[in-house]
Amino acid sequence: IGLSAHTIEEAQSAEARGADYLGVGTVFPTGTKTNIKGIIGSEGLKQICSSVAIPCVAIGGINESNAAALKNSGAKGMAVISALLTSVDPQSTAKTLREIVQLFK
Template sequence: MEIDYGLYLITDRSFLKGRDLKKVVEEAILGGVTLVQVREKDISTREFYNVALEVKEVTKHYKVPIIINDRLDIAQAIDAEGVHLGQSDMPIKFARKILGKEKIIGISAGNVKEAVEAERDGADYLGIGTVFYTGTKKDIKTPIGIEGLKEVCNSVKIPSVAIGGVNETNFKEVLSTGVNGISVISAILGKDDIRQASKNLNSK
């Protein structure tokens, strides 16, 4: 499967201000989003399943891949294109056994060691960061910055997306490091005009 990592949207319903998630995701895709990750914290499995299924209706219509954050069971249940795992989630080799070779597995990496290990273990892509301070990750250590991003990106051959505080004012500098794309939450979902926000960030 050929994946375009250029503009990678991570969902966070706390930014929606009462707006419909399906409609917001559709507007984001129409503005240029190429990949959607459904990320949910502190909700039941049933609710996560329902949210993911709703988003998949939109992504399937526009032929945009859908990735599920952390939850292999949800990814399997809705037949998502893949899953994104953090450093404290299930090891890649076991995730691969469960999901099979056809599915995409992304891994979060904050340094060269984590990136090299993820590539060696069979990750399809990396989410590198956190690049800058961000309101959506309260527990992060010091951001790696542009130089750190460049170093991690250049340590592997698999595709990578930059995550953490990437927005319309810094995304061009971020893309100059060699990453394949940018991963955003508030830079799209926090805006009033979702489609225009996506267009503004479109790395094309």
């Protein structure tokens, strides 16, 4: 079961409550959600990922042009919404994002 985390404190609390993984963000500005708690950036993502032992998945504003910036963040993957929904070629976008996420390993 995954939980969302926007801060180190939230991440550590979620881990202590038994979360199996974390959705961490909002990493970059996004048009999908309007009630975001703030933009953490790739450095904030890295800090949160390093504060817990469970896997973290980056979320928020991730697209083909910024996904590679997450490579050394400690995230095990990324969740993408807008980049696919707004793409003129979602299949190609998904393929590119999949190739980028392979760099995380």
